[in-house]
Every structure is written in structure tokens, then in C-alpha cells.
Amino acid sequence: MRFLRRLEGPQTLGRGPGFWGIAALAVALAAAYPLLTDAYTVGNTIYFFDWVFMALGLCLIWGYGGALSFGQTAFFGLSGYAYGVVTLDFGADHGLTLVATLLAVAASALFAAVLGYFLFFGRIGGVFLGIVTLAVTLVFERFMAQTAGPEWHVGAARLNGFNGMSGMPPLTVPWPGDDLVLSPDVPLYYVTLALLVVTYLGLRLLVNSSFGNVIVAIRENPHRATMLGYDVRKYQLATFVIGSALAGLSGVLYTSWGQYITPSSMGLTAAALPIIWVAVGGRGDLTTTLVGTLLLLGAFQFLTIYGSQYALVAMGLLLVVTVLLTPDGLVTALFRLPRRLGRRRPRAADAVDPGREAA
């Protein structure tokens, strides 16, 4: 109970036994999913989970912290390539892929710390933060795209320019007897699902802690937050590093899942997609971001199968419609709907004595 209370607070929408009941049911259904379908489909479903980490990280940076980073894909790609380089050079035995995962995520965290230091301690905010981060991811994309020649390699790992890097081993867990190879199959599905649940709960703890209080305070009024004795720059930097490490984790999971990473994963289109997921779902809340991202990824997949080139246009349209109609996000609006309907009647009664609370 005590743990549950720390997961709840003013910074997250879902609370109470009803919400946690539905959440447990959703996890149970997700856990039962491999029993209902074949291993190939299960393996493909992991793809959807892989992106959610980046979306949750952006939700933290943008929705909670108020800093719009347009370049989370830079960290996605950096960690993806780092995973490829380490595993192609050192192999997958003795749990090395897990070390590679840690190193790759650490590389993103470190890069975010350096970049973030100059951004936040240089007091670059608002639209300029978006411009600089977008420029960074585009520079990464351009750079990797021109590494086609044989001279571009790190040890045995060829960078391969626009065609991207491939053939890195999947995640491997050391196991007595024989190593457990997590190729896109049921075991990897469960590992990714568990990681997602842990990340979601961890972020809920974080945003409902005193740290979370400060980052939303900075979003609302950085000057006031400073005048309450908080070093705004440090909090912004910490938020950026955590969110970017999550983007890096997405990159590693994606790369090890598909055994493939290309520069286009850091391009303009790729960079715009997380912003659409988070904005359409509802950037102000972790749950709406999670649900929105999964829904949008599913819809996008469906559209690419049946409408190919129109899928991106539809995504752009969806963003515009969301911003115009439900600026807090579609899923957020759905979340609030029952409360709003329930509140309407008592509110009419209150109208007899307006401002009673205010007086």
C-alpha cells in the first residue's frame, strides 16, 4: 500500500484501486498474449514496446520538464550504433551483450550530460533547445550516412554508411549449460515487457517524488523555482540525462531486436515521430504517453501496410488535429472524460454560490 501511494500523486493521472486493477489486467493480458498467437507474431510485437522507452523519456523531458527536445533520436542512434560496435568487436559470449547494453546506454547518458550542460548552463531554452537538439540528430544522421567506405570502421565493425550496420548479435543472457539467446521470440518479449513495466513504475516514482515536484515547478515558472532555492539548471540537466538514457535504451533494444541500425533512424522523419506520439497521447502524463505511443505505433503499422506512403501524412494530420482540438493529448482527454461527465451535475448546483471556495 505504502509503495502504491508513492506511485501516485498530483503528477500522474491514474490512481486508486480502479486504475491499478486495469493496469494489472493490461499487464496480465500482455503476459498472456504469447499463449494466444505464434512466436513470430510475438517477436514482431516486441518492436512496438522498443519505442516506448524513448517516448517515456521525451514525456519526462518535455511534458514534465517543459523542455522540448527535438533530437531524442540522436541518443537512440548513438546507443544503437554503440551496441553494434561493442558486440561486433567483442562478441556475445559471457553476457557481453548486457555489458554492451550498459555501455551503449551510458554513452547516451554521457553525451546527454555534455550536450545538456552547454544547453542548460548556457540558459538555452524554449524553441532554441528544439533547434539545437534537432541539429544534433541531423548531424549524426548526415555523418553516419557518409560512412560507406571501408575506411569507416571501429575495429571489426563496419559503419556501412546509409545502408546501416547489421549482423550484431541479439541480447544474450549467460545461463548455466547454454546461454539464453533473446532473438525476437517469446523470451525477449517477456524481458522487454518486464523492462517496460519497471521503467514505467520507476518513472512514476520519480515524477511523484520531491524531484518531480521541482521539475514541474521549473516547467511552470523557472524564475520562481530559482527563488525557492532550486538550481534549475541541475534539475533540467538531470531530467535530460534520464530521458536521453531511455532513448538510448530504445536504441539498444531496437538494434538488438532487429540486428540492424541505419542513419535514417536519426533523420528528420524519425525525430518527428516521438514528438507526435507523446503530443497525441498527452505529454503531461506517463500513462497517456505510454498508451498513446502504443496506439499510434499500431495505427502507423496498419497504415503502412494498407496505405504505404500516406501513413506519415496521416501522422502529421493527427498531430495538427490534436494540437487544435485537445492540446493536452487525445488519451489525456479520454482519461478526463468520465470525471468531467461525473462532475457536470454537482457543478450546476455549485453555481448557486460561486466563489464560495474562493472567498
Add this chain to the structure above:
Amino acid sequence: MALLETRGLNKRFGGLQVTSDVDLALEAGELHCLIGPNGAGKSTLFRLILGEFPPTSGAVFYDGQDVTRLQPHERIRRGISVKFQVPGIFASLSVAQNLEIALQHHLAGHGLRGEVRRLLGFLNLAGAAAEPAGNLSHGQKQWLEIGMAVSLKPKLLLLDEPTAGMSPEETRATGEMVRALNRDGVTVLAVEHDMAFVRQVATRVTVLHFGRIFAQGSIDAIVADERVAEIYLGRGHGERGAPQPAGGEAKRG
């Protein structure tokens, strides 16, 4: 020993000298008001004390230490707190959460929740605890911000026109509260235009004019000072309850 002391504080923006050699000393326990015509450099002096920008020359001493090079949040952590003229609150967060953010430096868990409840009652905001702070009336926002500033348990409280936009009754109530805080040991430096408020609270008054300390003393001595009346009080632009020395309106030329 002075709690706050500025030594030869100069601030120049390009060719504009905003404060010149300001030597201001506040004894611990004082309730000091800073007055002066618009553009006298009052707000700039505040911001220099808070460290929002560095002085061109001079130094700020707080609690016996040179804090001139400290960041604003570091000065706040040492016991300075501020309430600005325009209420600075977290508009989309609840009133209770606004207070929580201020209180969580030194409280957590039950203690934190209890103190939030107590403050909400003290500020007459108990009924609005769950409301977004942006929905409050202007006066309530002022009170909330005062509540947040006080939550830091400051040794020195800076108030920038705390009664701006308040009715005479609200002004009086605010004055009472400031005096109560001062009795509890908080040193106060207030910028204020409202002479009724200054008269009600101040133990000492400093008049700033063209960035310089023009006069300093008790409120009675300041009011009696012909030169002060000339530059400030005599103009009579809206100082409620301000004394109107004879011939004051003729000073405009």
C-alpha cells in the same frame, strides 16, 4: 553585525548608471522600507541583492559573508527569501502543491502534509487547496506567494511592493502579517510605494533617488525631510495616506 550589507554597489547598463555606490546595511531584526520615485533603482538593488545579475562593482555581504559571486538559488538556500511585485506562482499546479514545493526543503511525509494544511488555513486558502493556483484571485495569489516565501523559513525576507493592487483593508492585513513575521525574528526589506503601509510597518526607511541613497532614518524623520518631500512625497501621485507638505505640487516645475 549587519545581516545584509551592500558595499559601494554599482550597476551600469551600457551608459545608464542604475545604482551608484549604494551602501545599505540592515541590522538583524530590522523592518526596513526602501522608497523612491520610479526609476530610482529599487528593483535593480533588489536583483543585485538576489544575484540575478552581477554588480558592475561593489559587493553584497550576507550574514557576515561575501555572497557577491553566489548564484541566486545559493543565496536563497542561505536564508534569503523574496516575494515579487507580480505574483510568481506555479499556475497549473494545485495551491497545496505550490506550498509543498517551497516546504520540501526541510520537510517530508506527514510533517510536510501537516504544514501544508496549517499554512493553507493561515493563508485563508483551505477551500482552494486542490485548485490550480492560476485560478486564484489576484489578492489570493499574493498571499500564496507570501506563504511560499515564508515557507523557506528565511532570515531575510525581501518584499517588492507587497501591497500592489490590494485594497486598503488587504494592505493593512498584509502590514499586520509582515509585522508578525518581523516579531518572530525575520528581518524584512520592503520596496513600497504605499506610504500608509510604510508608516504602519517600517522601523527605518531608506530613500533611493537616481540610484543613490538620498536619505535614511525613521519614517517621521523622512516625512519631515523637505528634500525628500521635494523629490518624492510632494508629487502626490497616488500615495495613499502620504503627507502632503505645503507647496508640494509646485516642485514639478
